[in-house]
Amino acid sequence: MSHIEFREVEVTYKTGLRALKGVNLTIPRGQFLVVVGLSGAGKSTLIRTVNNLVVPSKGSVHVGGVDVTAARGRQLRQARSDIGMIFQTFNLVKRSSVLRNVLSGRLGDVPGWRGVLGAFPREDVAYAHECLARVGIPEKAFVRADALSGGQQQRVGIARALAQKPSVMLADEPVASLDPPTSHAVMSDLKRIAREDGITTIVNLHFIDMAREYADRIIGMRDGLVVFDGTPEEATDKAFEEIYGRPIDREKDLRGA
Amino acid sequence: MAPEATTAVAVPRPPLVGRLRSLLTLGIVAAVVVVSFRQTDFDLLALFTGAADFWKFFGRLVPPLSEVGTDWGKYLPQLAKPLIETLQIAYVGTFFGTLLAMPLIFLASATTALDPVSMWVARVLLTILRSIPDLLWAAILVPILVVGPLPGAVALSLFSIGVLAKLGSETVEAIDPGPVEALRAAGAGRLATIIYAVVPQVAATMVSYILYVFEINVRASVIIGYVGAGGIGFTLQNRLNFFDYTGVGLIIVVIFAVVLVIDGLSVWARSRLI
Numbered sequence: 358m359s360h361i362e363f364r365e366v367e368v369t370y371k372t373g374l375r376a377l378k379g380v381n382l383t384i385p386r387g388q389f390l391v392v393v394g395l396s397g398a399g400k401s402t403l404i405r406t407v408n409n410l411v412v413p414s415k416g417s418v419h420v421g422g423v424d425v426t427a428a429r430g431r432q433l434r435q436a437r438s439d440i441g442m443i444f445q446t447f448n449l450v451k452r453s454s455v456l457r458n459v460l461s462g463r464l465g466d467v468p469g470w471r472g473v474l475g476a477f478p479r480e481d482v483a484y485a486h487e488c489l490a491r492v493g494i495p496e497k498a499f500v501r502a503d504a505l506s507g508g509q510q511q512r513v514g515i516a517r518a519l520a521q522k523p524s525v526m527l528a529d530e531p532v533a534s535l536d537p538p539t540s541h542a543v544m545s546d547l548k549r550i551a552r553e554d555g556i557t558t559i560v561n562l563h564f565i566d567m568a569r570e571y572a573d574r575i576i577g578m579r580d581g582l583v584v585f586d587g588t589p590e591e592a593t594d595k596a597f598e599e600i601y602g603r604p605i606d607r608e609k610d611l612r613g614a
Numbered sequence: 615m616a617p618e619a620t621t622a623v624a625v626p627r628p629p630l631v632g633r634l635r636s637l638l639t640l641g642i643v644a645a646v647v648v649v650s651f652r653q654t655d656f657d658l659l660a661l662f663t664g665a666a667d668f669w670k671f672f673g674r675l676v677p678p679l680s681e682v683g684t685d686w687g688k689y690l691p692q693l694a695k696p697l698i699e700t701l702q703i704a705y706v707g708t709f710f711g712t713l714l715a716m717p718l719i720f721l722a723s724a725t726t727a728l729d730p731v732s733m734w735v736a737r738v739l740l741t742i743l744r745s746i747p748d749l750l751w752a753a754i755l756v757p758i759l760v761v762g763p764l765p766g767a768v769a770l771s772l773f774s775i776g777v778l779a780k781l782g783s784e785t786v787e788a789i790d791p792g793p794v795e796a797l798r799a800a801g802a803g804r805l806a807t808i809i810y811a812v813v814p815q816v817a818a819t820m821v822s823y824i825l826y827v828f829e830i831n832v833r834a835s836v837i838i839g840y841v842g843a844g845g846i847g848f849t850l851q852n853r854l855n856f857f858d859y860t861g862v863g864l865i866i867v868v869i870f871a872v873v874l875v876i877d878g879l880s881v882w883a884r885s886r887l888i
Contacts (some may be wrong), residue, residue, distance in 0.1 A: 444792060498819025
């Protein structure tokens with residue numbers, strides 16, 4: 358059953374840069390999709406059209422039957438609260454506590470006044486603690502976010518997204534700022550949680566070996582277009598060389614473990 | 615060391631255009647200084663010839679040593695009330711200035727503005743508020759709000775809004791936009807996004823600015839008292855009108871001491887913040 362659908366999506370930025378040149382994709386519910394490509398290929402833009410952080414110039418993106426591209430105001434906020442997102446640079450509020458960061462994931466669902474006053478319902482606070490436990494750092498709740506290591510900060514990022522109780526998870530280069538062992542730990546957490554909760558997940562990755570290890574399906578992008586769509590088995594070295602438009606560089610394209 | 619290296623490498627000279635530009639800048643600054651000196655009849659010589667008068671006046675500000683205890687000692691308690699009033703004017707001015715600056719900070723900052731039109735309106739308003747000096751605000755407000763501390767506090771509020779909202783909106787524009795994007799992506803509302811992603815990033819800097827504006831307001835409230843806006847400045851003007859020079863002398867000493875203490879406390883508090 359289709360969960361996310363891209364229909365003829367084009368994005369042209371104000372600078373004139375054509376980041377997406379007509380993308381069609383159908384992603385079934387619960388799939389763990391990895392998008393690969395060089396930087397500048399349009400991966401970040403693609404992922405951001407799903408929650409309308411980037412508005413397509415043409416075409417539309419549908420999530421669970423809702424046209425996210427056309428959604429505005431309250432409707433858009435509702436759609437977004439169902440879509441979790443994690444970032445390369447974590448995007449935590451560094452001076453706030455870990456718990457407050459995780460709770461901010463509830464802001465799309467709780468009534469406005471509760472968010473403004475910080476008066477979250479008791480069950481929301483309990484759920485935030487539960488999310489932290491699921492990413493393995495329940496003891497960090499009252500620590501300031503900037504006191505954590507990179508891997509721990511990304512786990513807070515995942516917990517914040519989980520606190521939204523999302524049906525879709527977007528991850529934009531989630532491990533690019535982490536060392537290889539931490540990268541694998543974070544990716545397995547992400548995959549495990551996606552499986553357990555049946556969350557449809559789109560992950561942008563650069564590393565070939567990680568893409569093959571975690572993906573149910575791999576999409577290759579080059580110059581704003583989808584140039585590869587297949588299983589990890591089909592994503593051979595030769596396929597990657599075609600996506601990247603150059604020979605594989607063992608140093609740059611493999612993460613190892 | 616290889617000798618051929620020293621002969622082969624010529625030290626690159628900065629481009630001619632750059633050197634000419636610095637020379638031109640220097641020339642303009644010098645020219646403006648010379649013209650300004652002439653226009654204002656600034657005379658270094660007068661500083662020396664006038665020195666005698668200066669010391670004579672200065673001498674009258676201090677009572678004879680034998681009478682310091684009786685003269686200044688008797689007058690000092692009377693200064694407590696206007697002095698406290700001056701500090702209260704500065705405090706109230708800073709308080710309401712801060713309160714009213716808050717919404718303007720976010721309206722005037724490109725990061726948090728509602729739309730380009732309201733952002734532009736907020737910015738123009740702030741420019742107007744800042745371009746009118748607090749002394750002028752006081753002079754305008756004293757006839758409207760009657761002589762006393764009220765016009766002083768209002769004048770300082772207005773000026774504080776302008777300064778704090780300008781500094782605040784620039785601080786907001788310099789934050790890490792990542793958390794803001796994250797909360798937008800989570801479906802958080804505009805106000806919640808400001809409270810959770812923006813405020814924690816600017817709070818320490820803003821408190822520091824507020825303390826700094828309070829420092830400025832303490833000094834300014836002395837001056838605006840002079841045009842009838844209450845406080846010790848008003849007392850100072852009063853003493854001058856009665857040719858009570860030793861009274862004036864004591865007021866100057868007291869103001870100096872208080873400003874020094876407030877500045878010291880504020881600098882200490884700010885150093886602990888960031």
